[in-house]
Amino acid sequence: MTATTWDAIFVGAGITSLACAAMLVKRDPWARVLMIDKHIVVGGYASTFSRPRQSAVFDCSLHKLSGMAQGGNLIRILRDLGLDKELDLVYPDDYFCAYQEGTALPLANDAELVEQQLIERFPHQAAPLRTFFAQVGTYGRNGYYQFQMLDGSFEPDMAELRWAHRNLKHKTVHEALHEMFDDPYLIEILAAPGIYVGGYPEDLGYLYYLHVVYATLNRGNAYVKGASQRLSDLLASRVEQAGGQILLSTLVEEVTTDKLGRVTGVRTRAGEYLAPQVFINTSPHYALEHLFKSDVDLSESREKLAALKPARSTTTIYLITDVAPEQLGLCHSESMLFAANPAAASSLRIEAERSGYPPALCEQAFWAMSPIEVTNYHLLAPEAGKVVCINVLDSIEHWPARRTAQYRKKKQRASELLIDRLQAQFPGLRGHILHTEVATPHTYVRFTNNTAGSGYGAMVGTDLKGHVFHHGFPVQGVQFLSAWVAGPSYEAAFGYAEMKARQWRRA
Ligand SMILES: Cc1cc2nc3c(=O)[nH]c(=O)nc-3n(C[C@H](O)[C@H](O)[C@H](O)COP(=O)(O)OP(=O)(O)OC[C@H]3O[C@@H](n4cnc5c(N)ncnc54)[C@H](O)[C@@H]3O)c2cc1C
Incomplete structure (x- = not known):
C-alpha cells in the first residue's frame, strides 16, 4: 500500500473524522479515502473498553447524544445516513436529577x-x-x-x-x-x-x-445501545463498504508537504501514503507541534492558536456494582451532585488558576466542591453490565507525571474522594462496588493526544479569536476536523462533518 495515492487521508478516526468520511463517500462513492488512527479501535473518545471478567463495557465518553428529537440536527443527519434504523436508541425520562445534601430534584427531558x-x-x-x-x-x-x-x-x-x-x-x-x-x-x-x-x-x-x-x-437527547463504539463502528463500516480503508494502531508521524506549500500525504512507520487532501482530526496544538517539519512556516497559525484555550479535562471514575445500581438508590440515568456551598467552588477554582494550580487547593476546588456528573449506564444499556461512571471537570495542571508514586497516590485520592461524595448521596452503594478504575487528564492525553487531556476540544468562552486559527492555513489541502473546530459534542461533530462533506471536491 505504500505510496498509493488516495483522494483524502484522515489523520485520526475520532467521531468527527468518521462522520465526515462516511458522509463524504455517500456523496462521492468513487472517492478513495484512507483513515489512520494510532489506537486499536476506531472512535477516539467515541469508543469503549471492556473488562470481560466483570462482564462490563465502559463508554469512554457518551452519555447523551443531543439533537435527537424532532427538529434535532443529529437525528436528521443520522437519518440521512440511514443509520437511525441501525442504531438502537434509548430515550431516557430525565434530563438529569439534581442532588444536594440529601435532596433530589429530578428534571424531566422536556424544556x-x-x-x-x-x-x-x-x-x-x-x-x-x-x-x-x-x-x-x-x-x-x-x-x-x-x-x-x-x-x-x-x-x-x-x-x-x-x-x-x-x-x-x-x-x-x-x-x-x-x-x-x-x-x-x-x-x-x-x-x-x-x-x-x-x-x-x-x-x-x-x-x-x-x-x-x-x-x-x-x-431531545438519547443514548445508543452498544455505546458510542456502535456508532463509530457503523460509520467505519460505511467508509469500508465504499472502498475506503482504515489503518489502526498506526501513528501518523508527519503530514508531508511539497516545496510549493501543498500537502502531499502522511508518513507513518508503516510507510508513506499520498493524498492531495488531508483532514486533521487531532488537536491542532498537537498537529502544529508534532506533525509538520520545521521548514514549513507555521508561525502565523501558531500565534493565532496560542489564543485557543483547551476546554477542561475530566477525571473519570468507572465503577462496577454487584447489584443493579438503581436498586442501590441510583434511580436516574444521570445525576448531578452539588456540594453544600456551590458558589464557593467558583472562587476556589479561580484562585487555584491564579496561584499556579497548587494540588491541595485544586483537589478541594475541582473534586470536593464542584458538581459531579454521574451516569447509571445500567439504566441505559443493561447488557453492558452494572456500570456507573463519575465525571468531574478537572485540570491537568495539578496532576504529576504518569508512572510516578505521586501520580498513583493522587489517583487513589481522587477515587476515594469522589466515591465518598457519591456514597454520601447514595448510601445504598456502600459495600456494593466491586471494581473501580480511574482515568485522569493524563490518561486522556495518552489515548487521544488531545492537548491538556481536553475531551471537548477548545473552550468556547467570550473571546473567540483563537477559534479562527485555521483560517488562511499556509499548507494547501490541509483541513482541521475535530471538536477543536467543530465545538464539543457528537452533535457538533456531525454538524461540522456534514458541512465539510458538502464542501468536498476531489482535487
Ligand atoms: C468524559 C467525556 C464525556 C463526554 N460525554 C459526551 C456526551 O455524553 N455527549 C456528547 O455529545 N459529547 C460528549 N463528550 C465530548 C465528545 O466525546 C467529543 O467532543 C468527541 O468525541 C471528540 O471527537 P473528535 O472527532 O474531536 O476526536 P477525538 O475523539 O479526539 O479523536 C482523535 C483521534 O485522533 C487519533 N490520533 C491522535 N494523534 C494521532 C496520530 N498522530 N496518528 C494517528 N491518530 C492519531 C486518536 O487516537 C483519536 O482516535 C464527552 C467527552 C468526554 C471526555
Missing part, C-alpha cells in the same frame, strides 16, 4: 416541564426563570441552527441576532446567571449543562451555553 419544575422548586425566581427559558428558546435556538444559517435553510430574526450580539455575547455564564438570579443553588443547576461541553460557569460564553441547553434539552 417546558423543566421550567415548571424549577419554578415550583424556586418560586421566588419564577420571573427570571421565564426570561431564561425564553432566551434558550430564541438565542439558544439561533446558535443551534448556525450551520443552517450559513447554507440559508434557517433564517433567523436579525433583530434577535443583533440584540444577542450587543447584550449577551460578552458575558460568561457566571456573569449572566448572577445578573438574573440570586439563588446560588439554582444558578449551579442551570449552569450544570456546561459540564457537557467542558466548561464551568466562569469559563463559558453565555450565548454559546444557551445553545448547549437548547441542543441537549429542547431538541
